[in-house]
Amino acid sequence: MKRKIIIGSMIAALAIPALAIAATDGPHKGHHKGDIFERLDTNKDGEISFEEMTVRSTERFSRLDKDGNGTISVEEMTVKKKEFFDKLDKDGNGSISKEEARAFHDMKREMRKERHASRMLEILDIDKDGVVTKEEFAAASDKRFEAADGNKDGVLSAEELQNMGPKKHGMKKG
Template sequence: MNRKIALLTLGAALIAVPGFAAAGGGPRGDADGNGTLTRAEAEAHATRAFARMDTNKDGKLDAADRTAKRAEMQARMFERIDADKDGNISRAEWDQHGADRAAKRAERGEKRAAAGEDGKGRRHAMRGHHGKRGGHHAMMMARADTDGDKAISQAEFQTAALARFDAADANRDKQVTAEERQAAREAKRAEWRAKRAAAATGE
């Protein structure tokens, strides 16, 4: 398998699932690690996130960034699989990659079982939330694009991030506690369940 063909096909063959919780289970952006996210921390985290996502550094998030990010991820994946770094992926390297992925899936399954989670139900829930095109994420990004130009500026990104923070900040003290995060998650789950139920009944 040569490098060019591999890079074109890896995107369809491999799926990377990003983590949403910071190390230790706290919120992302919690700079002092006290488990509570302040509005200033949320704003700083949004600034860093935008810079990371703006792959081509043109000051906006659009299709060009998604394409560049996909290519970057595919290149990194190729490098990981190409164990001997000869610019090609051999059958043995590909099979080893498959075995490693299977082992990681099994390990995740064991951890979910130990935590009392239903892996199948979790996959179905994620499919319902995100859909074939990453529905939930796409809707969030569409809401952030307030001027409808199919690109998200840093200002739009910051505004959307702080709006999510403010929605979770129930007592308006400019900080979101673990209890407020949990309440926001439960409210969102209830909203998703209501939407799925409405879709199922054709309402």
């Protein structure tokens, strides 16, 4: 019974990110990873199926299910936790120092920055030559302005700026 509760909890925990992603695909989208609908609609049919919605949580579940039997045992969770701990415990002394925790946090931050830079390059680099020219940057800015200028009067009102949402300082693909 205890294992079923743990496994059920894990399944729920794995499903929550997919639901959170779907919930943010509204007028108040988060400022991460571009257009959520486009990423989830993997077959590009204009609709998101249950399978498309749950693919990430299924992938996470499969990574945890080491023996591939369709369940995650306490032992498999313990192995995963140990692997994570060992990743942080750089000197292998069996404990995580403040410096090791900080180094791990800094490494993750750098990885996020690199992913963000890659996404920005993908979005802004119109001719795909690996650099963003002043013209390409200006074109993206102009496109963002035009999209925000709802009444097409050439100026942005406070309401139009507010409607831009959390992305007003970034660029989104599209």
